[in-house]
Amino acid sequence: MNFDFSEEQKLLQKASRDFLEANCTLARVREIFESDLPYDEALWKGAAEMGWQGAALPESVGGAGFGYLELALVAEEVGRAIAAIPFAPSVYLATEALLLADDAAINARYLPGLASGDCIGTFALAERVGQSGGSNVETALSRGKLTGRKVAVPYGDVADIAVVVAKQQGKVVPVLVELTGAGIKRHAVESFDPAVSQATIEFEAAPAKRLGKLAEGQGLIEDVRDRAAILLAFEQLGSAQRCLDIGIEFARQRYAFGRPIASFQAIKHKLADMFTAVELARSNCYYGAWALSTNSEELPVAACLARISASEAFQFCAEENLQIHGGVGFTWEYDCHLFLRRAMLQGSMLGTARDWKRALIRRLATSSVE
Amino acid sequence: MDFDDTPDEAAFRAEAVSWLEKNAELKKPGEKTAGGLERDDPDTIAAAKAWQARKADAGWACITWPKEYGGRGGTSIQNVIWGQEEGRYAVPPNMFMIGLGMAGPTLMAHATPEQQKRWLPKMIRGEEIWCQLFSEPAAGSDLANLRTSAVRDGDDWIVNGQKIWTSGAHYCDWGIVVTRTDPAVRKHAGLTYFVVDMKSPGVACRPIKQISGGANFNEVFFNDARIPDTQRISEVGNGWAVAITTLMNERSSIGGGGVGGGVGFRDLLDLASSVELDGRPAIEDGAIQEKMADYYVRQKGLQFTSNRALTALSRGETPGPGGSIGKLVAAKMRQEMAALAMELQGEVGGLLDTQLTADEAGWQQAYLWAPGMRIAGGTDEIMRNIIAERVLRLPPEPRIDKEVAFREIPTG
Numbered sequence A: 001m002n003f004d005f006s007e008e009q010k011l012l013q014k015a016s017r018d019f020l021e022a023n024c025t026l027a028r029v030r031e032i033f034e035s036d037l038p039y040d041e042a043l044w045k046g047a048a049e050m051g052w053q054g055a056a057l058p059e060s061v062g063g064a065g066f067g068y069l070e071l072a073l074v075a076e077e078v079g080r081a082i083a084a085i086p087f088a089p090s091v092y093l094a095t096e097a098l099l100l101a102d103d104a105a106i107n108a109r110y111l112p113g114l115a116s117g118d119c120i121g122t123f124a125l126a127e128r129v130g131q132s133g134g135s136n137v138e139t140a141l142s143r144g145k146l147t148g149r150k151v152a153v154p155y156g157d158v159a160d161i162a163v164v165v166a167k168q169q170g171k172v173v174p175v176l177v178e179l180t181g182a183g184i185k186r187h188a189v190e191s192f193d194p195a196v197s198q199a200t201i202e203f204e205a206a207p208a209k210r211l212g213k214l215a216e217g218q219g220l221i222e223d224v225r226d227r228a229a230i231l232l233a234f235e236q237l238g239s240a241q242r243c244l245d246i247g248i249e250f251a252r253q254r255y256a257f258g259r260p261i262a263s264f265q266a267i268k269h270k271l272a273d274m275f276t277a278v279e280l281a282r283s284n285c286y287y288g289a290w291a292l293s294t295n296s297e298e299l300p301v302a303a304c305l306a307r308i309s310a311s312e313a314f315q316f317c318a319e320e321n322l323q324i325h326g327g328v329g330f331t332w333e334y335d336c337h338l339f340l341r342r343a344m345l346q347g348s349m350l351g352t353a354r355d356w357k358r359a360l361i362r363r364l365a366t367s368s369v370e
Numbered sequence B: 001m002d003f004d005d006t007p008d009e010a011a012f013r014a015e016a017v018s019w020l021e022k023n024a025e026l027k028k029p030g031e032k033t034a035g036g037l038e039r040d041d042p043d044t045i046a047a048a049k050a051w052q053a054r055k056a057d058a059g060w061a062c063i064t065w066p067k068e069y070g071g072r073g074g075t076s077i078q079n080v081i082w083g084q085e086e087g088r089y090a091v092p093p094n095m096f097m098i099g100l101g102m103a104g105p106t107l108m109a110h111a112t113p114e115q116q117k118r119w120l121p122k123m124i125r126g127e128e129i130w131c132q133l134f135s136e137p138a139a140g141s142d143l144a145n146l147r148t149s150a151v152r153d154g155d156d157w158i159v160n161g162q163k164i165w166t167s168g169a170h171y172c173d174w175g176i177v178v179t180r181t182d183p184a185v186r187k188h189a190g191l192t193y194f195v196v197d198m199k200s201p202g203v204a205c206r207p208i209k210q211i212s213g214g215a216n217f218n219e220v221f222f223n224d225a226r227i228p229d230t231q232r233i234s235e236v237g238n239g240w241a242v243a244i245t246t247l248m249n250e251r252s253s254i255g256g257g258g259v260g261g262g263v264g265f266r267d268l269l270d271l272a273s274s275v276e277l278d279g280r281p282a283i284e285d286g287a288i289q290e291k292m293a294d295y296y297v298r299q300k301g302l303q304f305t306s307n308r309a310l311t312a313l314s315r316g317e318t319p320g321p322g323g324s325i326g327k328l329v330a331a332k333m334r335q336e337m338a339a340l341a342m343e344l345q346g347e348v349g350g351l352l353d354t355q356l357t358a359d360e361a362g363w364q365q366a367y368l369w370a371p372g373m374r375i376a377g378g379t380d381e382i383m384r385n386i387i388a389e390r391v392l393r394l395p396p397e398p399r400i401d402k403e404v405a406f407r408e409i410p411t412g
């Protein structure tokens, strides 16, 4: 049994954390949060210099040639820092979609930019309230033109390209669109987490290209979402762990009734419950990373496990960290709500925990995973 | 067993309705009343004052206050009935809750006749608005840990320190404030209670922005502020007893602060019926049904618990301990319901945009208010301690801070 990251990988994680502690303090996240800036451009560039956007990409397209285990650990650190960068939509979603579709011309054109961070990618699915899967989308691809409207597109106001879930000849397919081209209207809308900008994008016969084969679109989208779910789960894991760490530190130094509040059982049990949730999520995330790195058949199930436990752990830890803070936790000035907002935003991306629970049971019924 | 008014109650209700019909407009269907916390612009304040004065002239301002203080001399259940009926009318928000609900009863119990004459009539008519200066940065759950100091200087007291979470301090005229006048004695023994003129020199307010984005509360700083000794309520060192009187009256005003979002169970039901899960309305999904059913059961349980308390009031008895579960259950449930509503919206749930979201982002707003409800007026943890120790009479936690001099208590 060797169910752990290697020493080298842990060194990479340590370097990532050091970099983010120097370049992405919570004060820095707050600057983006409180400004009109869509994302932390300096950090995005710095991340590129560290090779993060291309961590799992081959050197031939400008990637760092690591692998998914390394990318997962970087994701955990990005989550720990609640960094305000389009890492998830660009790296876990757009880049993965191109890799899976495996179109040589498209990849030659876009992967180098995605790897270097010069090109920001995103992923557009939702069109209205309450849409979790892709089956009922109305945005349509016809004769190389895309028409429709997507909402809640992460970083949709600044992304250069988008992978859009659309219909073509009655089939659901992923479609690649340049967002700076003709037939695109887009505007930022108020996000639950202002550190993550979101946009509405209207496509009016925008030039677009289907990724992959017509009949395989739905499966490709599902595969992309599974892979992205594991990486996003690592972000959520990092954030949940940070909430726990902050909660512990606060509870140790805050006094009431002449004692640290950490000495009250109500608070100790709360922190113990948070720890439990984080550890379960961590183990499930590691399983996800293993599945991703080995391209295991168990990946669809592993994605559910990682995503469900990390989503729930993050939301729980964010809510209860605020509760441990008492009144100050409810103030804008304290950082508790930055995590709370991020938890709810990420919980809503890529299908909610409930969607993944339903998928898990469906998948278990048809797989041989123990 | 029924929910009907007794003949006396019915008569009172009819009288209230007949006055309200002549003096106010019924709300339109779906119209919501903003809590006084959410709206505090000058126009709203002026309208609220005018409405309060009109009620006072007709004897409806303070149902339960004795007649000698300008009240109606009515019963608690009459007060509830009045609230139910007034709530059906489109009237300005009540900005007088802290004065009428907390400061007034405290003054009636502990102030001198001169003090009462000075403050109560203007309080009843809404001419002066009151706020509560109790919580401090290091004194929330442990209120008796407060350290704002008052030092005697001739006929005055000189006050220094900081209060926090003072709702309405920025527009209030008077505040009730607990100070520490003797740090050398036990924490509960060294406190003294005053009334402070919020416009006096040395009193400064700074709004606190909440996570929901609004700023409905304040930090209040005392910097060599002077309070005349004539504004001291009760004896020097008796401040804790007076504060307890105020806190016992706080119950009525908790929850009056508005829960944010203006959405409720029916809205959630509508949402669950309108969105789909796997191609079927979400409301047909077993897991959603279970959650929704749980919320409804809890909500109705609270409502009927409050009906039982009203029955006790109606009989002139003291309500049983059931009331202490209300806020604990309601606040957490609110958080869960809002989270479910956001989840049901899918990716759109992660927006605050009022046009794209369901219910004009009401659930997102509700989710951002819910943490405050779990903390205000006694945190979840403190409410559980109260239920365990005061209601169930379980052995109390050992206390290390009660019998030593205040200045000896560990502060970290």
Ligand SMILES: Cc1cc2nc3c(=O)[nH]c(=O)nc-3n(C[C@H](O)[C@H](O)[C@H](O)COP(=O)(O)OP(=O)(O)OC[C@H]3O[C@@H](n4cnc5c(N)ncnc54)[C@H](O)[C@@H]3O)c2cc1C
Binding pocket: A254, A255, A256, A257, A261, A264, A265, A266, A267, A323, A324, A325, A326, A327, A328, A330, B132, B133, B134, B135, B136, B137, B138, B139, B140, B141, B142, B164, B165, B166, B167, B217, B372, B373, B375, B376, B377, B378, B379, B380, B381, B382, B385
């Ligand atoms: C929206 C809002 C409105 C408010 N309005 C007012 C107002 O109008 N006037 C006013 O005076 N105050 C007001 N408050 C202040 C409120 O009463 C306090 O915030 C609350 O009592 C908690 O105190 P604290 O913030 O100091 O937290 P702390 O007391 O420091 O609590 C921190 C954590 O420790 C826990 N804890 C503390 N003691 C114990 C214990 N013995 N056992 C177990 N756990 C414990 C708490 O549950 C919490 O999780 C308001 C607060 C909010 C959020």
